[in-house]
Amino acid sequence: MADGEQGFGTRAIHAGQRPDPTSGAVMTPIYQTSTYVQDAVGEPRGGHEYARVTNPTRGALEGNLASLEAGRHGAAFASGMAAIEAVVKGVLSRGDHVVCGANVYGGTDRLFRTVWSRFGLDFTYVDTSDVDALSDAMRPETRLVHVETPTNPMMGLSDLRACAEVTHDGDALLMVDNTFATPYLQRPLTMGADLVVHSTTKYLNGHSDVVGGAVVTDDDGIAEELRYQQKAAGAVPGPMDCWLVLRGTKTLHARMRAHCENAGRIAEHLAEHPEIEEVFYPGLPDHPQHELARRQMDGFGGMITVETGSADRARRLAEGTRVFALAESLGGVESLVSVPAAMTHASVPEEKRRAIGLTDGLVRLSVGIEDPDDLEEDLDRALASL
Numbered sequence: 436m437a438d439g440e441q442g443f444g445t446r447a448i449h450a451g452q453r454p455d456p457t458s459g460a461v462m463t464p465i466y467q468t469s470t471y472v473q474d475a476v477g478e479p480r481g482g483h484e485y486a487r488v489t490n491p492t493r494g495a496l497e498g499n500l501a502s503l504e505a506g507r508h509g510a511a512f513a514s515g516m517a518a519i520e521a522v523v524k525g526v527l528s529r530g531d532h533v534v535c536g537a538n539v540y541g542g543t544d545r546l547f548r549t550v551w552s553r554f555g556l557d558f559t560y561v562d563t564s565d566v567d568a569l570s571d572a573m574r575p576e577t578r579l580v581h582v583e584t585p586t587n588p589m590m591g592l593s594d595l596r597a598c599a600e601v602t603h604d605g606d607a608l609l610m611v612d613n614t615f616a617t618p619y620l621q622r623p624l625t626m627g628a629d630l631v632v633h634s635t636t637k638y639l640n641g642h643s644d645v646v647g648g649a650v651v652t653d654d655d656g657i658a659e660e661l662r663y664q665q666k667a668a669g670a671v672p673g674p675m676d677c678w679l680v681l682r683g684t685k686t687l688h689a690r691m692r693a694h695c696e697n698a699g700r701i702a703e704h705l706a707e708h709p710e711i712e713e714v715f716y717p718g719l720p721d722h723p724q725h726e727l728a729r730r731q732m733d734g735f736g737g738m739i740t741v742e743t744g745s746a747d748r749a750r751r752l753a754e755g756t757r758v759f760a761l762a763e764s765l766g767g768v769e770s771l772v773s774v775p776a777a778m779t780h781a782s783v784p785e786e787k788r789r790a791i792g793l794t795d796g797l798v799r800l801s802v803g804i805e806d807p808d809d810l811e812e813d814l815d816r817a818l819a820s821l
Contacts, residue, residue, distance in 0.1 A: 443503070443619060444688040451498025451509075452681070463495045465678045488666045492674040496681045497649070500639070503618040503684065504631050506651040508658035510665060511677060515614065515634025516542050517670035518648030520551075522579075522610060522630055524668065525660035529555030531578040536563040536593070538586040538791045539612065540634075541780035547581075549782075562791075563593040564724065566601060573605040583612040584621075584731075588740045588775045588799040589792055590715040592724035595731060599627025608657075614638070614766070619691040620734045624653055637766030638737075640683040641690050647672045647680055690768065693804035694737030700807050701800070701814070702739050710818040712796075713742040738765060739800040740775075746795035748821050749774045753798055755817030758809055765801035770810060773799050 441449075452463050468490075471483040483489050497509035512518040527533070535547055537560045547558050561568045563582045573580075580602045584593040595611060602609040610630040611623035617638045623631050633639055635647035652658055665671050672680075695718075702716035717728035718735030728735055743749045752772070753761050759772040763779055773779060776788060776795045783793070802810065 446502045447499075447687050448685045450502035451495045451500075463492055463678065463681060465674045466491045467674050486674075487669045487671055490671075490674050490677070492681070493672065493677045496677040496684075499681060499684055500618075500633070500635075500649050501651050503687070504613070504624055504651040505618070505622045506624050506631065507653045508651065508655070508661070510650045510658065510661035511635070511672050511680075512648040512650070512665070513670045513672050513676075514646050515540075515612075515632065515636060515648035516546055518632050518634075518650050519543060519546065519581075519610075519612075521661055521664040521668070521670065522632065522650060523551055523556070525664050526608060526657060527556060527578055530557075530576060532557045532559065532574050532576045533579045533581060534559050534561060534563075534569065534572045534577055534607075535581045536583050536586060537561055537787075538589045538591060538793070539581070539583045540587045540614075541775075541783050543581070543583075543612070544780075544787075545782045560787075562591070563598060564591050566594060566597045569598060570601045573601065573607070577605050577607045579608050579610060581610045581612070583615070585615045585717055585728075585736060585738065587615060588715075588738075588780070588797060590717060590722070590738065590740055592717060592727050592731070594727055595621075595623050595626040595628060602629075603627070615736055615738055616732060617687060617691060617736075619688055620695075620732045620736060624651065626731070629654060630657065635680045635683075636764065638691065638694075639687060639766075640680045641687065641766060641768060642679070642683060643764060643767035643769065645676045645679040647676050690804060691734065691737070694802060695734040697804060697807045697810060698737045698739055698800075698802040699735060701802050701810055704811055705739070705741055705814065708815075708818060710743070710748075710821045711741050712744050715740040715742075737802045739802060741798050741800070742794065743796045743798055743821070746774075746776070749796045749798050750777075751820055752814075752817050755820050756813050757816070758805060758813040759800065759817075765799075767801070768804050770803035770805060770813075771801040773801075775799050
């Protein structure tokens with residue numbers, strides 16, 4: 436069968452890779468080189484000239500990620516933020532307008548609000564779960580719509596098919612940050628998105644030992660622009676980083692099943708806990724977009740956000756766990772806990788945090804794949820201190 440006809444797990448392990456033709460190595464080698472020999476002037480052997488432009492290990496990762504996202508082209512970058520910036524530089528020009536979700540990762544908000552707004556781009560922030568609000572925000576000069584679903588950290592969902600329709604009616608491109616869901620649970624390109632971005636640092640790598648990013652697209656022209664950005668700006672990952680992410684994607688399907696199972700159990704447990712005021716998790720029936728999650732996703736993910744009621748209670752919960760490690764980031768096999776207002780979203784202005792419901796009392800849980808009994812006991816112990 437062709438790669439596109441094979442199951443997700445098979446593609447996770449094999450797509451983009453073949454045994455090394457020189458040694459027969461099953462695992463893709465780490466091509467730790469900066470340059471490549473040329474057989475004659477302007478005739479590089481194997482098509483590789485310089486490692487900023489191409490690297491065989493990076494190429495294997497890019498092919499693997501493209502297959503998992505049901506896309507044709509993948510481009511790897513040194514971080515998730517570098518991936519988003521490559522899109523901005525590749526498809527936008529001075530005077531263009533961008534519509535961005537009001538609740539996105541704090542680093543994305545910071546990049547748009549404090550960096551790219553100084554270079555002649557205009558940004559409007561809306562709740563993209565409200566299709567009418569998205570439609571109202573579109574302008575003749577809108578060129579890009581950026582959506583996170585589920586959002587970080589409020590776990591809000593946007594209807595990707597509806598967002599794509601509104602975006603394309605306005606002759607703009609739809610970019611979806613699929614970091615929380617991963618392609619195992621959600622494939623935005625199949626629902627009309629033009630670009631999918633990832634922090635490969637998170638679930639795709641899954642082991643908290645690398646920083647990286649990626650963009651996947653079906654569009655040949657956009658892909659060429661992304662390759663140009665890799666060459667011109669050079670924000671590319673090294674071969675070891677690519678190899679680590681490639682190692683991670685091989686177990687993505689197995690890990691995500693465990694993340695989803697554990698998170699679902701923890702969410703239900705916390706929803707009944709007297710010390711927790713509210714639980715934000717798409718898998719709970721009372722989540723406002725639960726039915727959309729059932730239609731659009733193949734599972735509900737490993738991320739949970741809870742409302743504790745105050746900054747002090749949030750701090751005591753986050754500092755009181757023993758199995759959940761107090762740290763930024765997410766998506767690793769180990770469970771992590773953070774306080775978004777003071778950590779991942781501290782750079783977001785307070786009034787903006789308030790407007791989207793991001794209170795000082797929120798605690799975000801990245802539920803790992805440990806024994807769920809131990810995770811419940813750990814949270815119960817910390818909550819008892821409140």
